[in-house]
Amino acid sequence: MIRNSRILNLSIAFRDLFRAQSSTTFATAEKWDLLTAVCLERKPVITPAMNEIEREYKQLLSEVELEKSLKSNIELRHEEDLKQLEILKRGGDLDDMDSNLKQTAQDLMDLWSEEASKFKPASTTTEADKKNDLKSLSRKLDKSLVFVLNQKIGDKYFYMLPQDLRQDGETLRQTAERTLKQTVGSEVKAQIFGNAPCGFYKYKYPASLRKETDIVGAKVFIYFARYLNGHISQKNLDFRWLDKNELEKILPPKYSASVCQCLLDE
Known part of the structure; x- marks a missing residue:
């Protein structure tokens, strides 16, 4: 009888412990949106100057x-x-x-x-450089340029990599392909490298949006893509082609660190 009562007490104790842990887990579970972003890079057109x-x-x-x-x-x-x-x-x-x-x-x-x-070599400074045309692919021919898009996050606008929510049934790679095509149009040819993301970043939504949607924020999986050819056909699109130094200045610091992990040092 004593042995049976001990077993019963242990069972009750484990049951109460499991219930307490389960209630804590469910109480603290957070909902996050899953997104993919595409780091679209144009590699240098000419050889960079030697240091x-x-x-x-x-x-x-x-x-x-x-x-x-x-x-x-x-x-x-x-x-x-x-x-x-x-x-x-x-x-x-x-x-x-x-x-x-x-x-x-x-x-x-x-x-x-x-x-x-x-023989006089052509100047490496283009008309786009002189005009500081940030939308032109003809600028900074000796550097890598990354495509960023002006997007609304909450009630503010930020220049970020093109990104979108993952839809049901999509892999992250498929979301990246769809996001890229919807953003730059079908005329731009680019190659996404790998089925796995090369970077990760997460951010929380503004408090007002968190209350409305019950979603804490977004977890962004970054895919790397190489620009091949073509021109962006989307009209009224607020975008820029920026080098690594310009990215670090315009992007939020933590987000910039995640993006620059996908890029080679120059």
């Missing part, structure tokens, strides 16, 4: 290559020209002279140097 370390390393490689390289055809010909000139100075027979001496290797090198001096 000091890169310039020094390039110079080192050039010196090593020069020391280990064989002489080129033009260098060998120049040496032969010098030999022919020595024969001429010593009063050698002109019949023994190479007919190519009429145009020496030095003449060719001077001609090439003159042609090279006339």
Whole structure:
């Protein structure tokens, strides 16, 4: 009887403990909206300028290559020209002279140097840079640019990555594809990389909105996409193409940190 009463007491205790834990769990459960955002990046069009370390390393490689390289055809010909000139100075027979001496290797090198001096590389500063056209893909050709959209969160507007709620039956990747197409239109071609998000961010809705919807906030799963070609066809769309430094200035700090995790340092 004593043993049975102990078992009964333990059962009652476990039941009460389970009920207490269950009530606490359900009482503290929070509802969050699930969204996906797309970090659409245009990679650099031209090679970025080298920094000091890169310039020094390039110079080192050039010196090593020069020391280990064989002489080129033009260098060998120049040496032969010098030999022919020595024969001429010593009063050698002109019949023994190479007919190519009429145009020496030095003449060719001077001609090439003159042609090279006339070449002027195009400016890397475009008209979009001069006008500071933040909607143009022709700006900052040596940097990566990220597409951001002016969106309303609560009663305020923020520049953020294009994002949308996940619909029932959709995977997060499918939501990202739909969001991108609805935002930039069908004329823009882009490639989303991977079935898993590359970044995450969550934020709480304003208190007034939380009371109305009983939803605490949004959990945003960020997918990375690479811009391929095309132009945005959506009219009256408030968007910008920004580099990493500009993103850090315009995006909220914590959100900016999550977005920049998807980008390479430049």
